[in-house]
Amino acid sequence: MKVIKIDKKEWAKGLERLSKTYQLFGPAKHEAFFVFKALEDGELPDLDVQNTRLSPRSVIYPQSEKMFEYTLDEDQEDHHILKEIDKEYSSRAIIGIRPCDAKAFLLVKRNFDAPEYKDPYWIKSYEATTLVGHGCNAPCSCCFCTTAGCGPFHEEGLDILLVDVDDTYLAKIITEKGDRLLAAAGWDTKTDTATNDPIENMKEAAEAKITSMVSTDQLKDKSTTDLFEASFWEDVSFACINCGTCTYVCPTCWCFDIQDETHGLSGIRMRNWDSCMYPLFTFHGSGHNPRDTKTQRVRQRFMHKLKYYVDKYDNGIQCVGCGRCVRFCPVNIDIRRVCDLMNSFEL
Amino acid sequence: MQNPYLPYPVRIEEIITETEDKNLKTFKLVFLNPDDENKFNYNAGQFAELSIAGKGEIPIGIASSPTEKGFLMFTVNKVGLVTSHLHNMKPGDIMGVRGPLGNWYPWDIMEGKNVIIIGGGFAFTTLRSSIIYMLDPANRPKYKDIHVIYGARTPGMLLYRDELSEWEKRDDIHMHITVDATDDPNWKYNVGFVPTITDQKAPSGNTDTYAIVCGPPIMIKFTQPVLDKLDYAHDHIIMSLEMRMKCGIGICGRCNIGKEFVCKDGPVFTLDQLNSMPKEY
Known part of the structure; x- marks a missing residue:
């Protein structure tokens, strides 16, 4: 698995290039609280936020979503017939999603993408989305991810894992989707000398900070x-x-x-x-x-x-x-x- | 990717008021696109979402039989927003049907067996479908004795009365129609509650006999001890449940009983299955 080093000075420029081909979402302040929202031109995701109040599930599964349209006008030939709405599923990325929230999409996928029935809205939206995770160096006091099948640096469900190390982000590329996103962002990947070691060390340190646990074995x-x-x-x-x-x-x-x-x-x-x-x-x-x-x-x-x-x-x-x-x-x-x-x- | 939420457009061909209280009407629906009828390939016991633009959807058991071609039939009790609107619609009006949904009575397992149908009130819809299906000349040889115990409050509350009297005349189906009470001197069938008539008329249970029971909770509650007394094993008692539904395909999350979704894993369960599920229905 490839790990690259992104200089924080280059971060904003890369996101700007990325925004040409991806719609970007990230944690940002909305009124009094932080939420995952569509980032405006030049707006950067706030990666200092521990986590948002609402989870980012609405990026893939909106709180309200149109399914069909209809007319009741009997002069129209297709009156009272439900018609599909053209929906836009162009590439999008959630920058700074926490590993727990990314893993949550995999749990939810079992419901929306079942063998018998496929929910086209959820699946198309999920497939269009690249998840750029942000490892939790300082988990919250009531996080219990490590005993809930997840963890502060958990990679399952993520396409890229970012780890904040001083003035750089180490970016671990987990999937091809992640690879494509990095190519579009155009960060200098030549500084490909970083190794997995610092990430492993920080992961262990973060996991050790989580003292809240559940037992699920029975x-x-x-x-x-x-x-x-x-x-x-x-x-x-x-x-x-x-x-x-x-x-x-x-x-x-x-x-x-x-x-x-x-x-x-x-x-x-x-x-x-x-x-x-x-x-x-x-x-x-x-x-x-x-x-x-x-x-x-x-x-x-x-x-x-x-x-x-x-x-x-x-x-x-x-x-x-x-x-x-x-x-x-x-x-x-x-x-x-x-x-x-x-x-x-x-x- | 096929959209499982998109209904097939249909036209209301005919509306029949079934009961004397006018609260139950049967809707005969015809597909606007003939190809859709082939895609709507169903079995007796399944249901569909009836869809009315601007009002919403309701899950209703399919009352027509897969052996009846060219239309679908649903008998709808007037209770809420969508059903009340539907009761005011006219032949020629356009609406939608989504399905078929859910599982069905185990026709393969019941092959070569006796089938006892026990129904009460307006839960008789998928039972009508089942009777028509079994009486079809191509299917009748597959089943041994067929008994039908069907009750309503009064003679005027029975569904499909013309068909009931046709079936009464046949010798390949044993009909036991009953009403709770009547002052009609010409009533020539049974008087008494469904559990009582079941006790009197139903054959004893054995490995070759299956009972399909559909009706209001009170009927089910008092029929079960009778079936126990008659030695019906719980995996030979088949029931169909109702639940509030939206998606009908096991995704929206409301109609579960334990880990089973009534819309997708049901609505048909054996009593044996229900015994191992939480009592939350």
Whole structure:
């Protein structure tokens, strides 16, 4: 695997060249908070940010997305027929994505790119995107990535890993997509003398800083129905106000709703992020609701991430340990605690 | 890449008001593009999303049988936004159909076996599809005895009444139609709840007999002990579930029971499967 050295003085120029062929996204301040946003001409991603409040999932999977359009004007030949919308999937890159958020796209891919059905919007958008990661030299106190199948320098899901070393970025090229991006940026790759060693050392140092952990080794062997019936759900969900924050900040949550919006005689069918925290999510037309209490909804969220996903894909939990839901939950519900309750559950 | 969210355009060919309360209507739909009918290759027990531009989509069991060509049929109960709008539409109106979706009754496994259909209320739609499918001359030899136990609140609440009386006349299907109550002196069929009639009329369970049960939760709750008493093994009791759905293809995340999605892994499950799943439906 090739590692090149990018002089920070050359950084901005390279991104400018890159912006000719790629639409660039990166962490930047938007109003009071940092988000992943489309960078304007000359705007640089702020790589000093530990991580954003919202994950970058919206770059590939927008919070609201048009699917189809239609006209209700009966004078038009195609009235009431849904038509596909031309969408743009030109090359784009997320500069400065954290390794956990990049790995999250791989977890979510199992849902959108399944053997039986392919979600064309998600897949085309994902394929058009190059992920330039940024290793975490100073992880947050509630990150638990190292025991959630990820890590501060984790490469899975990334095309390039950047490591900040004094006045340079070491760039580890992980995929061909990453190679193509570097070529387009045109940084001087002749200083190809850097080795993997400093990265390995920094990786170990960063991993050592993560002291928050979860245990997941027993989850697969637990009985689904026993966990479902466990007595701790009432306690876990007691303080929950069903605000949905956990599901909106999570990089691995993917649920959506489909709605039609009509203005005059024309309209669009669109999809919007939805959340299992809301009672309407499962509310039948008949009035019946299989998850009409918050305990049932909180249980669904944790069971999905820590049991159903584990059983369905046999590839770990549906969580990368980014710690956002822990940080932003207004009532301090902590997935690490719930995970340990589930993992150590005995009848 | 084919877009699984894009409905096929269809025209409403005919609308039949099925029940005396006028809350159930059957919609006969014809594909605008004849090629689409070939792509819509379905089995009895599957469902589809009915799509109305500007209103949205609803998951509805397919009431027509794959042996009936040239149209699709859906019987829709009026409950919410989309179904209420649909009930006000007219023949000739354009809408969409997306599917077929979900799994179906295990026709391959049931080959050579007795099939007992137990239905209640308006859950009879995919059961109609199944009966028409099995009675098709090409398929009837594949199945042994066919029993149908079908109940509604009153005679006027039964679906497909003309077909029911046709089937009553045949000797290759045993019909046990029942109503909860009636003051009609000419009513010549059973009176009593579905579990009671099942107890009286259904053959005993054995390895060669499968029961397909579809109906309101209360009917299912009281029918199951009867089937247990009649010795039906739980992997020989087949059920079809309903759930709020959007995508219909296992992606949008709302219709799960444990790790199974009712839209993609169901809606058909054996009671044996349901026993090992969380009770959240």
